[in-house]
Amino acid sequence: MTFQQSHQLDERILDELIKKSQTVDLDSFTRADISSFIQAFTLSSNSTIRSKAFVLLSALFQKAHGTLAGEKGSETLASLFGSQITDALTETNDTALRTGICTLDALFQVDWPAAEAILCEEGVIENIMEGVDFVHSTRLEESVAHLLGQASGYKRCREIIQTQPINWLKNKCQQSSNLSLRAAAAVALVKYSRGVVADAPEAPIPENTDDNDQEAYLANMMKSLIVNADDREPLSDAVEALAYLSIKPEIKETLSSDSKFLRQLFSLIPRKKSTSTSQSIAVDSAMTYGTLVVISNICAYRPRLSEDQAQLEKLKKMAQAMKKNNEVGQRQLSILESDESVRARVHRLIDAGALGVIGSALTVSDTVTIRLLLGKTLLNIVEDTENRGKVLQSGGAKTLSILIKHALESLTPQNQILDARYLETIQALAKLSITSSPLHVFGPDLGVVFDAIRPLSVLLQHSSSTLLQRFEASMALTNLSSYQPQVAERIARAEGLLGRVELLMFEDHVLMRRSAVELICNLVAGSDDVFERYCGTLEAPGATSKLQILIALVDVDDLPTVLAASGALAALTCSPHACLTLSQLQQQRKRVLPVLTQLIDPSTGVSLDEVHDNHTIYEHPGLVHRALVCVKNLLANTSDHELRKALKKDAESTGLVKGLEQLVKGEGLTKEPSILILAAETLKVVMEDKESN
Numbered sequence: 001m002t003f004q005q006s007h008q009l010d011e012r013i014l015d016e017l018i019k020k021s022q023t024v025d026l027d028s029f030t031r032a033d034i035s036s037f038i039q040a041f042t043l044s045s046n047s048t049i050r051s052k053a054f055v056l057l058s059a060l061f062q063k064a065h066g067t068l069a070g071e072k073g074s075e076t077l078a079s080l081f082g083s084q085i086t087d088a089l090t091e092t093n094d095t096a097l098r099t100g101i102c103t104l105d106a107l108f109q110v111d112w113p114a115a116e117a118i119l120c121e122e123g124v125i126e127n128i129m130e131g132v133d134f135v136h137s138t139r140l141e142e143s144v145a146h147l148l149g150q151a152s153g154y155k156r157c158r159e160i161i162q163t164q165p166i167n168w169l170k171n172k173c174q175q176s177s178n179l180s181l182r183a184a185a186a187v188a189l190v191k192y193s194r195g196v197v198a199d200a201p202e203a204p205i206p207e208n209t210d211d212n213d214q215e216a217y218l219a220n221m222m223k224s225l226i227v228n229a230d231d232r233e234p235l236s237d238a239v240e241a242l243a244y245l246s247i248k249p250e251i252k253e254t255l256s257s258d259s260k261f262l263r264q265l266f267s268l269i270p271r272k273k274s275t276s277t278s279q280s281i282a283v284d285s286a287m288t289y290g291t292l293v294v295i296s297n298i299c300a301y302r303p304r305l306s307e308d309q310a311q312l313e314k315l316k317k318m319a320q321a322m323k324k325n326n327e328v329g330q331r332q333l334s335i336l337e338s339d340e341s342v343r344a345r346v347h348r349l350i351d352a353g354a355l356g357v358i359g360s361a362l363t364v365s366d367t368v369t370i371r372l373l374l375g376k377t378l379l380n381i382v383e384d385t386e387n388r389g390k391v392l393q394s395g396g397a398k399t400l401s402i403l404i405k406h407a408l409e410s411l412t413p414q415n416q417i418l419d420a421r422y423l424e425t426i427q428a429l430a431k432l433s434i435t436s437s438p439l440h441v442f443g444p445d446l447g448v449v450f451d452a453i454r455p456l457s458v459l460l461q462h463s464s465s466t467l468l469q470r471f472e473a474s475m476a477l478t479n480l481s482s483y484q485p486q487v488a489e490r491i492a493r494a495e496g497l498l499g500r501v502e503l504l505m506f507e508d509h510v511l512m513r514r515s516a517v518e519l520i521c522n523l524v525a526g527s528d529d530v531f532e533r534y535c536g537t538l539e540a541p542g543a544t545s546k547l548q549i550l551i552a553l554v555d556v557d558d559l560p561t562v563l564a565a566s567g568a569l570a571a572l573t574c575s576p577h578a579c580l581t582l583s584q585l586q587q588q589r590k591r592v593l594p595v596l597t598q599l600i601d602p603s604t605g606v607s608l609d610e611v612h613d614n615h616t617i618y619e620h621p622g623l624v625h626r627a628l629v630c631v632k633n634l635l636a637n638t639s640d641h642e643l644r645k646a647l648k649k650d651a652e653s654t655g656l657v658k659g660l661e662q663l664v665k666g667e668g669l670t671k672e673p674s675i676l677i678l679a680a681e682t683l684k685v686v687m688e689d690k691e692s693n
Contacts, residue, residue, distance in 0.1 A: 041102040074113035108150040145184035152192035183237035239290035246297040249336035262352035285365035299380040375425025420464035433476035481522035488526025566626035573633035599627035601659030
C-alpha cells in the first residue's frame with residue numbers, strides 16, 4: 001500500500017494486526033504490516049480507526065517492554081518504526097510527510113524514548129522543516145506544530161529544535177487564518193521555553209526579557225482564542241498552552257481578572273460524561289484536565305516553608321538580586337504571590353463558577369491524575385475560611401469524600417501505607433471539618449461521619465504528613481468527637497490513633513500540643529474506653545502516668561491547653577479509681593492540689609518551684625469551675641481515711657481553704673452564682689473532712 005492510497009485504509013486490517021500482536025513476537029511484524037497501519041494516525045476525522053491504531057501501537061509497546069527491559073524495549077520499537085518514518089519524511093508529498101510526522105507524534109505519546117531516538121537521528125528534523133516549507137498544506141503544518149510540541153517536552157529533543165523550528169513556530173503563532181495551527185504552535189513554544197528554563201534550574205531568571213514578553217503575548221492570544229473561537233478544535237491546544245503559562249504570577253493575575261474568559265473557559269467542560277465517540281471523550285478529558293490545571297495554578301499558594309527552608313530561600317534571592325533593576329521585578333512578583341493576592345484570585349474564580357467545574361470534573365474524566373488535581377485545588381480554595389461555606393454548598397465535601405474513598409481503595413493487605421500525594425485531599429476535608437458542624441459537612445448520616453475518621457487518622461499518623469497537616473487532622477477529629485458519643489468511640493478505636501495523639505501532647509509546638517490535649521479531653525468525655533484508660537482500672541493499669549501528664553498540662557503557659565487538660569481531669573474525677581490515683585500522686589509529688597489551687601485563686605497559691613516563678617497565671621471562670629469540680633470529687637471520692645486526712649492538710653498548706661473562703665465571700669476571680677454555689681459545696685466537703693478529724 002502506498003502513501004497515496006492511505007484513504008483506502010481498511011479497518012479490518014487493523015483488527016487482524018491487533019489479533020496478530022496477541023499471538024506472535026515483534027520480529028514477526030513485517031515492513032508491510034507497519035506500513036499498513038501507521039497511516040491511520042493521519043485520519044483525524046475517523047476516531048475509530050485512530051483509536052485502533054493506538055491500541056495496536058500500545059500492544060507493540062507492551063510486547064517490546066515485556067520481553068526486553070528498559071532501553072532495549074524502546075530501541076526495538078525505534079528499530080521497528082524508524083526506517084518507515086524516516087523514509088516517509090524524505091518524500092515530497094503531503095500524505096507521506098503527514099504519515100511520518102503523525103506516526104512519530106503518536107510514538108511520543110506511547111514510548112517517548114523510541115520517538116526521541118528517531119527524531120534525533122541525523123537529518124530528520126531538517127527533513128521535517130524542509131518538507132513543511134515545500135508542501136503548502138494546512139493539515140501538514142498542524143501536524144508539525146503538534147509534533148514539535150510533543151518533542152519540546154524532552155531535553156535531548158530541545159537541543160535539536162533550534163533556530164529554524166522556533167522561528168517557524170513563532171511565525172505560525174502570529175498568523176490568524178488558522179486558529180488550530182496558531183494554538184498548536186503556541187503550545188510548542190510554551191513547552192520549549194519552559195523546558196529550556198528547566199534545563200538550567202540554578203540560573204537566575206531575569207525579568208522583562210523577550211521570553212517573558214512572548215509568554216504574556218501568547219497568554220493573551222490563547223485567552224482571546226477561547227473567548228472568541230467558534231470552532232472547538234483549537235480549544236484543547238489553547239487550554240493546554242494556558243495550563244503551562246498560568247504558572248507565572250503575572251499571567252495568573254491576568255487570567256483571573258477576566259471574568260468573561262473564565263466563564264467561557266468553564267463552559268468548555270461538559271456537566272456529564274460524553275457518550276458519543278471515543279474522540280469526543282478524549283477531547284473532553286484533555287479539556288477537563290487542562291482547565292483544572294489552570295484553576296489549580298491560579299489558586300496555588302506559595303509553599304509553606306520550614307524555618308530552615310525559608311532561610312535558604314532568602315539567601316538564594318539575595319544572591320540572585322545582584323542588580324537593582326531586578327529588585328523591582330522581584331518585589332512585584334512577591335506582591336502577586338502573596339497570600340492576599342491568591343485569596344483575591346480565588347474569590348474571582350469562585351464568582352465565575354469554578355466550583356461548578358470542580359463538582360462535575362469526575363463525571364467527565366475519573367482518573368488518578370484528575371483526582372489528585374481536584375484534591376490539591378480544593379485544598380487551596382478552602383485555605384480561606386470565607387470560601388468554605390460556598391464549597392460545602394457546591395457539594396465540595398462530597399467530592400472530597402469520593403476522592404478519599406478512591407485513595408483508600410488503592411491500599412492492599414500487602415501495602416497499607418497511603419500514597420503521600422493523597423494527603424492534600426484529606427487535609428482539605430480536615431479544614432472543612434474544623435470550622436463547620438459535622439452535620440453541615442457530612443449530612444445527617446452517621447455512617448458518612450464514621451467514614452471520615454479513618455482518613456483523618458491516616459493524615460494524623462502518616463510519616464509524610466507535615467506538622468500543619470497533623471494539627472488540622474487533630475482539630476478535625478476534635479470537632480467530630482464532640483458531635484456524638486458514637487463518633488468519639490469510633491475515633492478512640494481507630495488503629496494507632498490514641499497512642500499517636502498522646503505522643504503529640506508532648507509536642508513543642510503550642511498549637512499541636514493544644515489540639516492533642518483538646519482531642520483527649522473530648523474522648524475522655526465521649527468514649528468509655530478512653531475514660532477507663534485514664535481512670536486506672538485493672539483493665540487500664542497505666543493511668544498513673546496519664547493523669548500525671550494531665551496535671552502537668554494544667555500548669556503550662558497556654559490557656560486553651562489548660563482549659564482542656566483541667567476539663568479532662570474534672571471528668572475523670574467522677575471515678576473513684578482516678579481520685580485514688582490523684583490522691584497518691586499528691587502524696588508522692590505534692591503537685592496536684594497546688595496546681596488546682598492556682599486555678600481557683602492564684603493569689604493564695606503556692607509557687608510550685610523556682611522554674612515557675614515567671615509562670616503565667618490565668619484568671620478564668622472556666623478554670624475556677626473545673627478546679628472546683630476536681631477538688632470536690634477528689635475529696636468526696638477518696639474513701640481511704642488516711643489519704644483524706646493528708647489531702648485536708650495539703651488543702652490548708654497550699655492555701656486552698658483560704659481560696660475557697662474568699663471565693664464564697666465574693667472576693668474571688670468570679671461572682672457567677674453557679675460557681676459560687678459549687679465553691680460553697682466544695683468548702684463544705686473540706687470542712688466536713690476537717691471536723692471529722
